[in-house]
Amino acid sequence: MSIQNVNNVTPTAIQQRHLIQIPDANFFSDFKTAYAHYQSASPSNPSTDAKQSPSTTSLSDVMGLTYTEMAAVRGTSANDQTAYAAILNRAYSQGGMKDPVAFLQSLTPQEQGIVQRAHCLADPINPATMSKEGAYNLLLPDGYQVDFDHDGIQEVGAGKSVTFPPLDAPEQVKQAWLTATQNMDEGEMMTYQLRMHTMLYGINVNDQTGKSLAPTDQIDSYREGVDKFLAWLEYTKASTPADQYARDKAFFSDMKRLLA
Numbered sequence: 001m002s003i004q005n006v007n008n009v010t011p012t013a014i015q016q017r018h019l020i021q022i023p024d025a026n027f028f029s030d031f032k033t034a035y036a037h038y039q040s041a042s043p044s045n046p047s048t049d050a051k052q053s054p055s056t057t058s059l060s061d062v063m064g065l066t067y068t069e070m071a072a073v074r075g076t077s078a079n080d081q082t083a084y085a086a087i088l089n090r091a092y093s094q095g096g097m098k099d100p101v102a103f104l105q106s107l108t109p110q111e112q113g114i115v116q117r118a119h120c121l122a123d124p125i126n127p128a129t130m131s132k133e134g135a136y137n138l139l140l141p142d143g144y145q146v147d148f149d150h151d152g153i154q155e156v157g158a159g160k161s162v163t164f165p166p167l168d169a170p171e172q173v174k175q176a177w178l179t180a181t182q183n184m185d186e187g188e189m190m191t192y193q194l195r196m197h198t199m200l201y202g203i204n205v206n207d208q209t210g211k212s213l214a215p216t217d218q219i220d221s222y223r224e225g226v227d228k229f230l231a232w233l234e235y236t237k238a239s240t241p242a243d244q245y246a247r248d249k250a251f252f253s254d255m256k257r258l259l260a
Helices: 013-018 027-040 059-063 065-074 078-093 100-106 109-118 132-138 171-180 186-201 219-235 242-259
Strands: 153-156 159-162
Touching: 013 065, 013 186, 027 059, 027 078, 059 065, 059 078, 078 109, 100 132, 132 153, 159 186, 171 219, 171 242, 186 219, 219 242
Parallel strands: none
Antiparallel strands: 153 159
8 A cells, every 4th residue: 555666766765755646446445454454463352363373464554654654753653543544444434435524523522633643733623614625635544645626736634735746647757756856855855846846737826726737647748847947947047056056957857857
């Protein structure tokens, strides 16, 4: 349940924390199967037969590497991780994703607090004020999101997040991104994430989001965008600090080569 070894490049820990994909058709059934294996191996499960070969499924296998990496960064307690996994299993088993707002409303305040902490939200969640997308993404572990309105910004509860590559980007774009950012620190990578996002969606003015400037599921959109960045870089070279020019030139040249 994670993106690994894309284009023979194993994601770094930093990259892993930022890898986002859409849940595929098998995501929910795979989760429930993995959770059942994990639960059957729990020491608290009296039905586990010690004479049988124990399951090797861990909570990381259930929740995915990106969630596990983020839980470590955030310092999410083991109890909260286990409780959040159980909440997700209920949502996936009881049809909660058909109406995620109603499912979140059905949770106790304590359970809503677990969801809040799982996503490191500053304020208590209020399902009544959320869109379907915002509620849906609260019920997905880190590493998975949806973008129902295709505006390039994912609502997570009441908050919003920007990712690059977009969820529907071609595989070659995802491969190029992993390769080009392999040796970056997190701050630099996030800077280029925002630049590439702006390339596709323009600048958000007064919280007015819209559709992409070019089709995000077509590789030519990325090729043309990178070409424009390189042309603009040359146009503004005289007013750009030399070190910044060198970094940008290297990055966008790499992307151009990898997208060819």
